[in-house]
Amino acid sequence: MSSLPATDTSPLLELRGINKRYRMGDADVHALQDVDLSIARNEYVAFIGPSGSGKTTLMNIVGCLDRPSAGTYFLNGKNVEELDDTQLARIRNREIGFVFQNFNLLGRADALHNVMQPLVYRGTPLRERRRMANAALDRVGLGNRLDHLPNQLSGGQRQRVAIARALVGSPSILLADEPTGNLDSNTAREIMAMFAALHEAGNTVVLV
Missing domain, CATH: 3.40.50.300 (P-loop containing nucleotide triphosphate hydrolases)
Structure with a gap:
C-alpha cells in the first residue's frame, strides 16, 4: 500500500x-x-x-x-x-466525524445513546462509552440533557447532540454538510460559533 x-x-x-x-x-x-x-x-x-x-x-x-x-x-x-x-x-x-444538515439522530434513543453509537462499532466497553459520551455532551453544553429524546430537544440542541456524536471518538477531521440549513438564524450563529470554538481547541473542521 x-x-x-x-x-x-x-x-x-x-x-x-x-x-x-x-x-x-x-x-x-x-x-x-x-x-x-x-x-x-x-x-x-x-x-x-x-x-x-x-x-x-x-x-x-x-x-x-x-x-x-x-x-x-x-x-x-x-x-x-x-x-x-x-x-x-x-x-x-x-478518523472522521460527520455532522449532517438533518441531524441523523436515532429517534428512539436518548442523547446519551445517540452519542454512544459510533463507539459501539469500535467495540468500546459500555462503561467507557458512557464516560466518553457524557464528556462529549458536556463539551457541547448538553450535560443536563442526557436522557432527552430528539423530539424533546430544539433544533439547535439536536445539532449539538450530532456534533457531540461526531466528536466522541476524537476524529482527525470534523466534516459538516450545511449544518445550519435547518436552523433559524440565531441558532445558526450559535452553531457556527461552536465550530469556531472547536477549531480553536485544535480540531480540523471542514464544512459546506
Whole structure:
C-alpha cells in the first residue's frame, strides 16, 4: 500500500486530480473536474458555491462515503483509493466525524445513546462509552440533557447532540454538510460559533 509520511508538518488530507463523473441517461455529468486540495491539521476550511457546484460530492469523497472516478486521495498519509470497504468503514469510524444538515439522530434513543453509537462499532466497553459520551455532551453544553429524546430537544440542541456524536471518538477531521440549513438564524450563529470554538481547541473542521 502506498503512503505519504504522516508527520506533523504533512497535510492531514491531500487530493490530487480528483474527478467524479455520473452517468445520467445518455450523458456524462462531471460533478468534479481536476480538483487539487490540501488541508493541514487544525485548519478550518469551507466549501462554498451554488447548488449543484459539487460541494457535497467533494465532501462525500473527503469523508470516504464515495470514491472518485479518477485521482488520488491521501488521508493521514494513507492512499484511500487502495483501501477495501472494511478498511474504509474503519477509517470513517475512527478518523472522521460527520455532522449532517438533518441531524441523523436515532429517534428512539436518548442523547446519551445517540452519542454512544459510533463507539459501539469500535467495540468500546459500555462503561467507557458512557464516560466518553457524557464528556462529549458536556463539551457541547448538553450535560443536563442526557436522557432527552430528539423530539424533546430544539433544533439547535439536536445539532449539538450530532456534533457531540461526531466528536466522541476524537476524529482527525470534523466534516459538516450545511449544518445550519435547518436552523433559524440565531441558532445558526450559535452553531457556527461552536465550530469556531472547536477549531480553536485544535480540531480540523471542514464544512459546506
